[in-house]
Amino acid sequence: MAASKPKVIPGFSVTLGVTLAYLSLVVLIPLAALIAKAAGMSATQWLATLGDSRVLASFRLSFGGAAIAASVNGVFGLLVAWVLVRYRFPGRKIIDALIDLPFALPTAVAGIALTALYAPNGWIGHLLPFKVAFTPLGAIIAMIFIGLPFVVRTIEPVLQDVDRELEEAATSLGASRSQTFVRVILPAIAPALLTGISLAFARAVGEYGSIIFIAGNLPGFSEIAPLLIVTKLEQYDYVGATAIACLMLAASFALLLAINLLQKWNRQRRGAAS
Amino acid sequence: MNRDPLLIRWLLIALAIGFLLLFLALPLAAVLTEALRKGVLAYWHSLGGDDTLASIRLTLIVAAIAVPLNMVFGLTASWAIAKFDFAGKAWLVSLIDLPFSVSPVISGLIYVLLFGAQGILGPWLIAHDLKIIFAIPGIVLATLFVTFPFVARELIPLMEEQGRDEEEAALTLGAGGFRTFWAVTLPNVKWGLLYGVLLCNARAMGEFGAVSVVSGHIRGLTNTMPLHVEILYNEYDFVGAFAVASLLALLALVTLVAKTALAWWHRAELGATAGH
Numbered sequence: 090m091a092a093s094k095p096k097v098i099p100g101f102s103v104t105l106g107v108t109l110a111y112l113s114l115v116v117l118i119p120l121a122a123l124i125a126k127a128a129g130m131s132a133t134q135w136l137a138t139l140g141d142s143r144v145l146a147s148f149r150l151s152f153g154g155a156a157i158a159a160s161v162n163g164v165f166g167l168l169v170a171w172v173l174v175r176y177r178f179p180g181r182k183i184i185d186a187l188i189d190l191p192f193a194l195p196t197a198v199a200g201i202a203l204t205a206l207y208a209p210n211g212w213i214g215h216l217l218p219f220k221v222a223f224t225p226l227g228a229i230i231a232m233i234f235i236g237l238p239f240v241v242r243t244i245e246p247v248l249q250d251v252d253r254e255l256e257e258a259a260t261s262l263g264a265s266r267s268q269t270f271v272r273v274i275l276p277a278i279a280p281a282l283l284t285g286i287s288l289a290f291a292r293a294v295g296e297y298g299s300i301i302f303i304a305g306n307l308p309g310f311s312e313i314a315p316l317l318i319v320t321k322l323e324q325y326d327y328v329g330a331t332a333i334a335c336l337m338l339a340a341s342f343a344l345l346l347a348i349n350l351l352q353k354w355n356r357q358r359r360g361a362a363s
Numbered sequence: 364m365n366r367d368p369l370l371i372r373w374l375l376i377a378l379a380i381g382f383l384l385l386f387l388a389l390p391l392a393a394v395l396t397e398a399l400r401k402g403v404l405a406y407w408h409s410l411g412g413d414d415t416l417a418s419i420r421l422t423l424i425v426a427a428i429a430v431p432l433n434m435v436f437g438l439t440a441s442w443a444i445a446k447f448d449f450a451g452k453a454w455l456v457s458l459i460d461l462p463f464s465v466s467p468v469i470s471g472l473i474y475v476l477l478f479g480a481q482g483i484l485g486p487w488l489i490a491h492d493l494k495i496i497f498a499i500p501g502i503v504l505a506t507l508f509v510t511f512p513f514v515a516r517e518l519i520p521l522m523e524e525q526g527r528d529e530e531e532a533a534l535t536l537g538a539g540g541f542r543t544f545w546a547v548t549l550p551n552v553k554w555g556l557l558y559g560v561l562l563c564n565a566r567a568m569g570e571f572g573a574v575s576v577v578s579g580h581i582r583g584l585t586n587t588m589p590l591h592v593e594i595l596y597n598e599y600d601f602v603g604a605f606a607v608a609s610l611l612a613l614l615a616l617v618t619l620v621a622k623t624a625l626a627w628w629h630r631a632e633l634g635a636t637a638g639h
Binding site: 097100102108112115117120122123125171172189196197201231237291298315325334349 | 367371372375376378379380382383385387388389390391393394397436439440442443446447449455457458459461462464465466467468469471473474475476477479481482483498504507508511523527530531534535539540543544562565568569570571572576587588590593594596601604605606608611612614615616618619620622623
């Protein structure tokens with residue numbers, strides 16, 4: 090848009106140079122250290138770590154638990170977003186502000202607070218007939234906590250934009266409320282919902298602070314993959330830590346790509362609607 | 364405004380509020396109750412311990428270094444990206460967002476692989492008697508990494524939205540580059556900048572995983588507040604752990620209130636992405 094104007098704003102080379110230099114120093118070179126370490130590892134070293142049953146169990150919990158937590162967030166995040174956007178009730182604005190708590194609350198604080206609640210003698214724990222804290226279920230509870238705002242905040246603006254006239258048209262043509270929801274509203278918000286769920290999933294896979302307190306960290310049972318990286322580092326097993334980290338990093342990048350595609354779809358859907 | 368039957372409406376509201384009470388309000392309440400379990404005196408006493416005060420001091424020092432650096436970077440990067448057209452711009456924006464998709468533990472690990480005793484630069488650092496890992500520089504670096512995108516990602520869309528006309532007008536009228544930045548650009552983005560700095564600061568003071576990997580957990584020396592919470596908790600000093608946690612929870616609440624106030628009063632000046 091500015092291509093026709095003469096370029097008069099100064100400072101391009103300086104600001105771009107500083108940006109690239111700082112980005113390289115803080116982010117790119119350290120990440121390259123991980124890649125360099127991984128590139129120097131032999132196939133046997135990779136297999137020794139990634140074939141280990143304890144490592145595999147930690148991946149199962151980190152990815153499987155994150156998938157369950159993200160699905161729960163998908164359902165309840167949609168419900169919360171719906172209530173906040175569509176209904177007016179006292180305290181709505183305070184609740185809306187509180188949604189971001191998991192973004193703002195340090196993960197260690199969330200971790201010990203959830204543990205206090207769900208421990209066998211805790212407020213919630215003593216009401217339940219089964220154990221939550223110190224089991225994989227505890228890890229999933231922490232994953233739900235940290236993932237919730239991603240789903241709510243991604244759906245809210247899209248839900249606001251859903252064409253009310255389309256809904257009314259569906260109703261006047263004889264569609265029931267649930268038919269309208271499934272046929273009109275759900276397709277309109279589907280890209281945003283999927284984006285939110287993917288973001289919550291990505292965050293839960295890599296989460297560490299809030300989980301390690303409540304999960305109990307029993308090897309092969311309630312131990313998450315990020316914790317295993319820390320454990321391997323403490324044992325000076327840099328090769329093992331690097332192997333797990335690389336696999337997780339590859340998964341995050343694949344997710345990032347998927348989320349970018351979803352967001353593009355979301356923008357197209359929204360662009361077509363308005 | 365909506366034609367959902369009253370019963371369904373209240374049922375959904377009750378369900379949503381119930382879920383949020385369970386997952387958001389109760390943990391907050393638990394922090395406060397556990398911290399005050401043995402009374403206000405025990406609470407104050409546990410906050411006055413030497414190691415606790417040292418952890419508060421370290422957290423403030425780390426934030427005081429990391430937040431301004433990332434703020435200056437955010438302003439520089441958004442000036443380059445929003446005010447000019449160049450090839451690879453979309454790539455650069457994605458790279459700036461990259462730290463958000465890296466697990467905190469991996470964010471710490473990469474610095475250990477670079478600067479640790481067995482790391483790439485380890486032998487050189489030891490030969491020159493420099494300590495980065497298990498010392499404050501490592502904690503600052505890990506914090507810089509995890510808070511890297513906050514200010515930039517707030518400012519880039521905002522500055523792009525505002526365009527270049529005002530700057531070009533100022534320059535045509537004879538203002539220099541710096542004068543234009545101070546008198547035109549900065550006032551236009553000040554609320555967005557504050558918003559980004561608030562979020563950056565909350566994360567800098569609250570970061571756990573990345574800092575945990577590089578800190579070495581030396582009491583009174585390399586323990587930040589979140590790490591000190593973990594140590595006290597693992598020593599079964601629950602009042603102490605929740606007392607320090609209550610300070611961090613207070614920081615989170617202040618951040619939320621300030622951020623919400625900014626979004627209410629200055630929504631128009633915060634750009635499209637703000638509000639979450």
